[in-house]
């Protein structure tokens with residue numbers, strides 16, 4: 288049996304090489320759909336293409352609209368002995384980072400007209416992550432064309448909204464799609480990545496009365512007699528308190544695999560004041576908070592609230608005008624907020640040892656495991672109980688950048704490792720679970 292398996296894997300790996308042109312064409316096709324987010328709402332066509340591809344690979348496809356013009360796909364092929372054998376979920380997002388107007392002239396080729404030059408594929412999304420998604424689709428197609436029936440289930444999610452916090456992946460989880468192991472094919476330079484988490488939040492300071500600019504003397508100088516304050520100046524005090532907390536976190540918290548102080552609190556956007564003729568009566572600060580895998584988004588939000596409320600209670604004006612908080616959100620476009628849960632890597636998981644073996648064979652180098660400071664949808668899969676890794680082709684330095692690119696030899700090797708991994712893991716019997 289083992290020998291037969293090895294022969295199957297051998298011939299699958301050979302097929303990846305022989306059908307390389309087809310793989311490049313597939314990834315190029317995916318890149319040619321300008322699925323930029325924001326503005327998003329532009330994935331109907333690419334998802335129709337992917338749906339057709341998956342059906343041709345023998346998968347059952349569930350497709351639904353998440354926002355008008357944006358579609359998610361969850362596809363599944365049931366295994367022939369599915370209760371006894373391991374299942375695998377592959378995940379990739381179809382949206383890509385926006386191409387800014389001023390950067391367009393710096394691109395060698397038009398971002399959505401993919402081109403190959405010296406074994407490098409150029410185009411928006413080549414690294415993040417139409418290369419990885421294309422490899423997943425191609426691997427499923429190869430298995431199908433080989434007439435291989437896996438014993439365990441294999442699932443593929445092609446989701447929208449990853450770039451703008453709309454977590455199509457979370458919707459797939461809510462619809463009940465799950466597996467024994469989950470692999471996000473997002474940019475990781477063919478290493479295994481876990482990640483810290485991210486939550487955004489709005490902090491608001493608001494006065495209950497609005498004062499004219501001419502009253503400032505009465506508000507701030509001896510004998511003025513007017514009790515009031517500038518919301519902007521009070522926010523400055525809260526920003527200083529956030530820096531204190533950030534430093535405290537850097538000193539007291541840590542997590543293996545992260546440089547100390549990765550758990551930052553970034554005052555990213557500030558809005559406030561109405562006109563130079565007024566004292567600012569409202570100020571809103573948008574923060575980005577990074578946290579470690581042993582913390583939850585809710586916990587760090589609570590810590591920030593407690594610290595800022597204590598700061599405010601020690602201030603003569605803020606104590607009667609306590610700041611308010613809005614945490615997270617379901618979309619950077621719709622409600623200006625997002626959450627990406629963290630996930631760590633279970634190094635003892637049997638699926639990871641399978642991946643280590645196939646990776647070593649294909650890349651002739653050991654599989655590296657590290658924690659990423661970047662985030663993707665994998666956090667949601669972990670949040671819904673799946674042991675999860677990020678493992679995909681492409682470099683983070685190229686993701687979202689000018690002349691985004693993917694090395695074709697890396698893509699080919701990745702696809703080989705992936706198809707061998709799917710074959711082996713989905714034909715591995717569950718043990719005592």
Ligand SMILES: [Zn+2]
Pocket residue numbers: 380415416449473474663
């Ligand atoms: Zn990505």
